[in-house]
Amino acid sequence: MFSLRAASKTYASGTKALENITADIAPGEFVALLGPSGCGKSTLLRLLAGLETPSSGEIAWENSQKPEPGEIGFVFQDATLMPWLNAADNIYLPLRLRGIRKTEAQPKIDAILAQVGLADFAKARPKALSGGMRMRVSIARALISEPILLLMDEPFAALDEFTRHRLQDDLHTLWRRSGKTIIFVTHSIYEAAYLASRIIVMSPRPGRIAADIRTTLPDGEERRTSPAYTSLVTDITRTLHEIMPHE
Amino acid sequence: MNKWLERLAPIAFGIIALSAWQGAVSALHVPFYVVPGPIDIARAYLTDYAVLNPALLSTLTVTFAALLVATAVGVALAVAMAASPLFRAAVQPWAVMLQVTPIVAIAPLIILWVSQPFIALVVCASIIAFFPILSNTAAGLAATPQDLQDLFRLNGASRWQVLFLLSLPSALPNFLTGLRISGTLALVGAVVAEFVAGSGGFASGLAYRIIEASYRLEIPRMFAALVLLGVSGIVIYAALGLLERVLLRKRDA
Numbered sequence: 001m002f003s004l005r006a007a008s009k010t011y012a013s014g015t016k017a018l019e020n021i022t023a024d025i026a027p028g029e030f031v032a033l034l035g036p037s038g039c040g041k042s043t044l045l046r047l048l049a050g051l052e053t054p055s056s057g058e059i060a061w062e063n064s065q066k067p068e069p070g071e072i073g074f075v076f077q078d079a080t081l082m083p084w085l086n087a088a089d090n091i092y093l094p095l096r097l098r099g100i101r102k103t104e105a106q107p108k109i110d111a112i113l114a115q116v117g118l119a120d121f122a123k124a125r126p127k128a129l130s131g132g133m134r135m136r137v138s139i140a141r142a143l144i145s146e147p148i149l150l151l152m153d154e155p156f157a158a159l160d161e162f163t164r165h166r167l168q169d170d171l172h173t174l175w176r177r178s179g180k181t182i183i184f185v186t187h188s189i190y191e192a193a194y195l196a197s198r199i200i201v202m203s204p205r206p207g208r209i210a211a212d213i214r215t216t217l218p219d220g221e222e223r224r225t226s227p228a229y230t231s232l233v234t235d236i237t238r239t240l241h242e243i244m245p246h247e
Numbered sequence: 248m249n250k251w252l253e254r255l256a257p258i259a260f261g262i263i264a265l266s267a268w269q270g271a272v273s274a275l276h277v278p279f280y281v282v283p284g285p286i287d288i289a290r291a292y293l294t295d296y297a298v299l300n301p302a303l304l305s306t307l308t309v310t311f312a313a314l315l316v317a318t319a320v321g322v323a324l325a326v327a328m329a330a331s332p333l334f335r336a337a338v339q340p341w342a343v344m345l346q347v348t349p350i351v352a353i354a355p356l357i358i359l360w361v362s363q364p365f366i367a368l369v370v371c372a373s374i375i376a377f378f379p380i381l382s383n384t385a386a387g388l389a390a391t392p393q394d395l396q397d398l399f400r401l402n403g404a405s406r407w408q409v410l411f412l413l414s415l416p417s418a419l420p421n422f423l424t425g426l427r428i429s430g431t432l433a434l435v436g437a438v439v440a441e442f443v444a445g446s447g448g449f450a451s452g453l454a455y456r457i458i459e460a461s462y463r464l465e466i467p468r469m470f471a472a473l474v475l476l477g478v479s480g481i482v483i484y485a486a487l488g489l490l491e492r493v494l495l496r497k498r499d500a
């Protein structure tokens with residue numbers, strides 16, 4: 001889908017956030033970006049989204065087709081909904097910005113609300129929703145423009161364990177069914193191991209790729225309990241220990 | 248029960264204070280041309296309302312015109328400042344300077360320059376009133392969540408879409424706070440401007456009636472005009488507070 005070629009990012013403040021990132025991402029991959037705080041994971045997502053430009057190196061898109069507005073869905077750590085709009089109108093936003101009328105968008109909004117399990121909450125304001133529900137609205141908003149690439153920046157970090165597991169299950173199912181390319185930033189080894197088809201481990205700042213692990217876990221019920229999952233978690237843990245500076 | 252008690256408290260306090268005032272004035276035989284009692288003031292209003300009410304109306308007209316001008320200018324400047332850091336850098340110090348210069352000092356100039364008296368008064372009052380709207384709205388616009396701005400950019404939103412669908416709605420609470428402060432400042436500004444203008448051609452507002460009454464030592468009438476101003480201020484403040492609650496409820500619920 002795209003290739004990062006020696007991409008680096010140094011902010012105007014002088015902070016070197018990313019150094020020499022090279023990777024090929026194939027369409028349909030679920031990539032977990034795993035790394036310590038401040039290693040430039042968010043920066044990498046922002047580069048991919050076009051919100052920042054690399055200071056050197058480049059991002060080469062497949063067939064040189066840079067995604068159009070709306071072809072990239074972005075989910076932030078906080079749900080970042082507009083408090084003055086109800087769930088349906090928050091989800092409608094990306095289409096509204098493209099000039100699509102509400103009546104025209106309505107079937108799509110209803111379908112996606114049902115898909116994220118919020119059919120009964122279309123008219124609810126964000127304040128009236130639980131943290132998990134708000135994140136579902138946020139994901140629905142990212143999905144409504146049918147993006148080919150979904151960028152997610154620690155979307156489940158603020159949720160409780162139960163809600164997180166539910167949302168992880170749903171996201172994994174969504175990925176398997178839709179075949180979307182997903183780049184998912186996380187701090188959690190368990191989350192990365194459970195969700196991803198490929199785990200890119202980044203070193204502390206300036207972020208470099210320290211390990212690139214392709215995973216093969218069974219889908220479905222036993223994914224979280226299989227011995228393969230446990231040994232994958234062990235592998236990643238060992239890798240993290242190797243790259244983290246000691247003392 | 249408690250809530251009712253809280254509502255009644257200011258009224259009860261007012262009645263007690265007025266009674267004490269009337270009692271003291273009567274008991275000490277203070278002449279009404281030094282300190283009039285509430286009854287003298289009420290009597291003055293009842294005899295002079297044909298003069299005082301139109302004067303109040305005139306002052307309130309200036310106040311509301313000034314509040315409208317202040318809102319338009321304040322919001323427009325805040326939006327332009329949010330859009331262009333260069334514009335902000337250029338204008339901000341001047342806005343602050345205009346705010347810290349006492350209006351009494353500027354008013355004679357404005358009254359000299361602007362020949363149409365009504366407009367001169369409105370300009371003076373607007374100068375006092377626009378700053379809270381400007382600074383509060385600007386603060387609200389600056390606090391527009393970065394993530395939402397990014398989201399709009401990712402979806403190819405235009406500048407106007409960002410302004411009308413995101414920045415202005417998210418700055419609404421700040422704007423309304425500013426508006427509430429500016430509402431009472433517009434009244435202050437209108438009265439100050441009338442005082443400076445004095446009888447110079449457009450002797451119609453309450454301030455002029457106060458000056459007139461003080462020359463003639465009609466102290467109860469002066470107090471009646473003061474009471475009208477005080478009540479107007481409270482009503483403006485409360486009305487804008489109500490507007491704030493209604494608009495925010497409409498936006499959020």
Ligand SMILES: Nc1ncnc2c1ncn2[C@@H]1O[C@H](COP(=O)(O)OP(=O)(O)OP(=O)(O)O)[C@@H](O)[C@H]1O
Nearest residue numbers: 011012013015017036037038039040041042043044
């Ligand atoms: N706009 C910016 N200007 C200057 N420095 C920045 C900016 N954004 C991020 N940085 C710095 O770049 C480095 C990488 O930041 P980034 O947010 O990409 O890290 P991260 O891996 O996402 O961290 P976390 O896990 O805490 O979210 C940090 O040191 C951060 O302070």
Ligand SMILES: [Mg+2]
Nearest residue numbers: 041042043153
């Ligand atoms: Mg981050």
